[in-house]
Amino acid sequence: MLACLCAVLWHLPAVPALNRTGDPGPGPSIQKTYDLTRYLEHQLRSLAGTYLNYLGPPFNEPDFNPPRLGAETLPRATVNLDVWRGLNDKLRLTQNYEAYSHLLCYLRGLDRQAATAELRRSLAHFCTSLQGLLGSIAGVMAALGYPLPQPLPGTEPTRAPGPAHSDFLQKMDDFWLLKELQTWLWRSAKDFNRLKKKTQPPPAAVTLHLEAHGF
């Protein structure tokens, strides 16, 4: 089922309904992207629990909130509320797309480190889902006529800790990666909810008009 979902999401950009020339407009694809973020939230909750247990305490403790040392390269999801409200659709979508592109690369590095087969399988599944979300966001951007952000050469995020990068810091990075991913999924759900409301026609006015005609 998950494979089917991912395959559908991967092909979302190719679906004609997501093009601007299509009749339904971007509304359905935004709704699907919103649904996917909620699904990924649920999936990540399970994955993060398993992975943080694998790292051991204090990373799996619920109140563990370390400073964001060494995780500066991760895209930040937290943003000032006014700034967030002021984002236009293009910027909003672009930030989402870029964030998940980076996070996906880091996550694949995590996949390579995992020791147990079950954990590797869970990570691989989540990566596939996240790839689907990227495709979905790309579909929405295409439907709205926005170009996809081009990755700058040499800025491809990698997971190659330097010699001074201790194993504890590495674990901290993993913790922050999962935490940031979760925050991004929360934010994306709000982003797409906002987009969804904006793209929907005002149904109340139409209804009222029709009712007035009726009388």
Place this chain on the structure above:
Amino acid sequence: MALFSAFQTTFLLALLSLKTYQSEVLSEPLSLAPESLEVSIDSARQCLHLQWSVHNLAYHQELKMVFQIEISRIKTSNVIWVENYSTTVKRNQVLRWSWESKLPLECAKHSVRMRGAVDDAQVPELRFWSNWTSWEEVDVQSSLGHDPLFVFPKDKLVEEGSNVTICYVSRSHQNNISCYLEGVRMHGEQLDPNVCVFHLKNVPFIRETGTNIYCKADQGDVIKGIVLFVSKVFEEPKDFSCETRDLKTLNCTWAPGSDAGLLTQLSQSYTLFESLKATKCAPRTLCKHKSWCNWQVSPDSQEMYNFTLTAENYLRKRSVHLLFNLTHRVHPMAPFNVFVKNVSATNATMTWKVHSIGNYSTLLCQIELYGEGKVIQKQNVSVKVNGKHLMKKLEPSTEYAAQVRCANAHHFWKWSEWTRRNFTTAEAAPSEAPDVWRNVKSVQGHCVVTLFWKPLSKLQANGKILFYNVVLENLDRPSTLKLLSIPAPANGTELTLDRCSYQIHVTANNSVGTSPASVIAVSGDPGNKEVEEERVKGTEDGFCLSWKPQPGDVTGYVVEWCERPGDPLCDLQWKNLGPNTTSTVVSSDAFRPGVRYNFRIYGISTERIPYLLEKKTGYSQELVPSDNPQVLMSNLTSYSFTLSWKDYAAESQPGFVRGYSLYLKSKAARCLPGSEKAVLSDDSICCKYKIDNPKQKTFVVENLQPASFYEFFLTPYTSVGEGPQGAFTKVTTPDEYSHILIRIILPMIFSILLIMILCYLKSQWMKEKCYPDIPDPYKSSVLSLIKSKENPRLTIMNVKDCIPDAIEVINKQEGTRKSLTETEPTKPTYLYLLPTEKSHSGPGPCICFENFTYNQAASDSVSCGHVPVTPKAQPSQLGLLTSSENVPKALGKNYVNSLGEIPAGETNLNYVSQLASPMCGDKSSLPTNPPEPALCSEYKTQMAIPMGLASPPSITLLDEGEHDH
């Protein structure tokens, strides 16, 4: 020569130099102190590496020296380590020494100093310590950077059970630092205000991603941590063993210990070392594989080997040793060139070769012979190079497998692998005569003999049976022989013989020869005498049959039966038994429960003629009856009925029917005599009659109640149980008197019918006798007589011709009597009487003519002669009747009603004819002359005319045509 002179010069120079040195020492003691001491740090291993040199040594001088090294921590006075390090020192040689600190070097400042002394017997006078070097300070903390907090050691790798010291270095004095091991706070020892040390003892393995240790400040979000990787204890290799197969290569194998259990596995290396002949040429082999290694045997005939296997990882080194003699560790190669030759019916020879394991070595080879998957022969043979073994006592035409393996005969170590060959022995003539039996039938005066024989077993056949020979010998004409050859795999044949006696010889033949003959005789007399059949009880093991021993000469007995009794082919089976046997157990996998098997026991005479002795029949396992009989009911009376099931085939049931159970349901609470209460499977209660005689096919159910409802059900039973439960048949007994009634009523009905028929046949006679026709005066012959005589005086008087002489008019009160047909009771009905030529314009006054001839009462009671008044006659209609022509028509409508139909309450006119005849029902006597309509009048004629007398002449006769018949 020149070389010698140069050496001598050098020696002299050195001696001179020593002499000079000695003279200097003697004058001033020479100090051989360590100089140029340098200390470096290996943080990962927590090691201090020291290097120094001794400069004051003479050129090429080598002296044994001892260096005392002191290491202090935090301050120089706190010496934590003192060690004497002895070594040979050369001039300007860089000496090195390392020390591993338990405490991470970053946790505290360390200082190192050393001094030296000559420890050489050549110069015992120099055995005194030099001066200490200056303290060399190692302070890593100063180079850590500006982070507020550090935790050390960084990502250390230790073995399970080790003791580890951890410290943190804080840059801030105000902050309290808390440290946690796997989320549990640790309590340490304050080394100085900024450094705290934690001692972890016997650290356990927790997880493959390591044990997390972190410290954080109470204020701010400063957090630092390390991962302590604890590996599982590196185990030594197990089952270390070496052996050779060709005396050229030794193969050593072992089982490596468990892995470290860490995410990044520690690399392990295995090294093989031979210590007895530690030659420079490959004394040590680094093994490429984790569990085995090869070692090339030296060609110098070294016999003893002492191997050391060293396993090593980052943390630990483990070694195991093995001392052995090479010739005792020979694992020979599998034999080759293995052949099985000279294979006859009972013998075969196996040959093979072995790989040599030395010039004088002998191998012990083991040969195993397999037949039908089991070892049937086992033999050991000593072999140098070529092996040979004769296998005897084999069975003809049998598949065998022979295999051979070898081991060192003198010092057994291991068997080689088996080398296996399959072979089949040659055929031989069949060893046994076929087991023959016959079935004799008489068809159209001929004797049809069906011969059966069982195929010979593999051991008896000694090869593939190709055909069977059947020789018929006519005993009456001994010179006559007839040979039939029947190809295999036939197991029988049918012969048509005359009534003569024959002896039949049957032999089985393979490619080598013929079996002994099996002889059976057929006599002219089939001898099917009547023998009573006995029942026999079968068990799981079969049927146990026994018979009476025969007094005469009997060569044996044969028990015959069919395995498929219902099948036309029958699958005839037989069993040959010796002459002294009088019982046997017949068992077969083909026996099925519920099938009746019939056994015939024959005795075999000396002439080989079988004759029937006994018959047995039985079931291997009896079952309950499969079906119930069709029961017919008869002789139903008020108190009994009879049941019969004569068509029921008890023999075809899957068990011997022992009797029948009759279930009777009734409303009566008690069961009748002869029955007992029984509970059916549906929990209903009924009465059960048990019929113990299986041959009884009728049963009378008696003592029933008349006019009662009963239900019955009959089922057979065997020793196992009753038949299937079926539907009950309903019956109601008739009433007690019904038969009596039938006996009386039926004859009565018959009699009545008979009488009726007789009456019908004699109706004319009866009529004449009982109710003859009343003569009609008008049809009377008298009339014709009168007419014929034309006597006008002789006539029948008509009523209308009568002139009443008195009319009595009786007025009655209205409403006293009412008729059902009265429509207008208040209106009087007017009847006009006497419509003569004298017309009346209207009703006259009621006049009563008194006629005393009749009694009033009589006129009231007698109905005969009344003129009925039509209820529907309306006054107007009645008015029409005034016309003389209309009167007969109106009256002719048969409105002849009884008196009661006449409206009684109205004023009516009762007319009493004076011609009223005592004969009732004569309509022709009705008055045709309409009476004079008179309201409320009753008219009574007072004129009485004797029968047959002439009327007054004024009376006129009606025409015949006006008569209403």
